[in-house]
Amino acid sequence: MSIEIRHELCTACGVCSRICPGTLIKRRDGKAVIPRPERCWGCAACVKECPSEAIAxxxxxxxxxxxxxxxxxxxxxxxxxxxxxxxSSSQTITVNTKDSNKY
Ligand code: SF4
Ligand code: SF4
Known part of the structure; x- marks a missing residue:
């Protein structure tokens, strides 16, 4: 399990490296990198918080x-x-975070 970082979309904001509970995401020339992707357990926190959709x-x-x-x-x-x-087929599910405690 791992993430992929699309460097062309990364704006070097640093949010993902601050939020990863395993401190797996580092910075190289400001941009996000994951030197040990095999250690990622797929919590998706970085995917959710990246403001640039740079992480999948x-x-x-x-x-x-x-x-x-x-x-x-x-x-x-x-x-x-x-x-x-x-x-290239895709499916999108929309969740309102205001309703997240209802489930
Ligand atoms: S949160 Fe997204 S835009 Fe910000 S450093 Fe990480 S990958 Fe780049
Ligand atoms: S999915 Fe979770 S564990 Fe993996 S790099 Fe992102 S925040 Fe870290």
């Missing part, structure tokens, strides 16, 4: 995925979770 969670065999990638776009209190498969 890789959905590999180890979690029953099919090689897709999950990204999150924040829009106020809404989180749009999108899974994109290798064939």
């Amino acid at each position: 969670l890789f959905l590999g065999d180890d979690i029953g995925g099919l090689g897709g990638r999950m990204t999150v776009r924040r829009d106020g209190t809404l989180l749009h979770w999108t899974v994109t498969m290798p064939d």
Whole structure:
């Protein structure tokens, strides 16, 4: 399980390195890097908090995925979770964080 960082989208804000509970995300020339991706347990905190959609969670065999990638776009209190498969098909689920305690 791991993340992928799209460096072309990274604005070097540093949020992900502050938020990762395992301090797995480092900075190189300001931009985020994950030197030991095999240590990531996929909590998705960095995916959710990255303001630039620069981080994707890789959905590999180890979690029953099919090689897709999950990204999150924040829009106020809404989180749009999108899974994109290798064939470019995608599906988005929107969650309102104001309602998160209802479930
Ligand atoms: S949170 Fe996103 S934009 Fe900010 S440093 Fe990390 S990857 Fe780059
Ligand atoms: S998914 Fe969780 S454990 Fe993995 S790098 Fe991001 S914040 Fe760290």
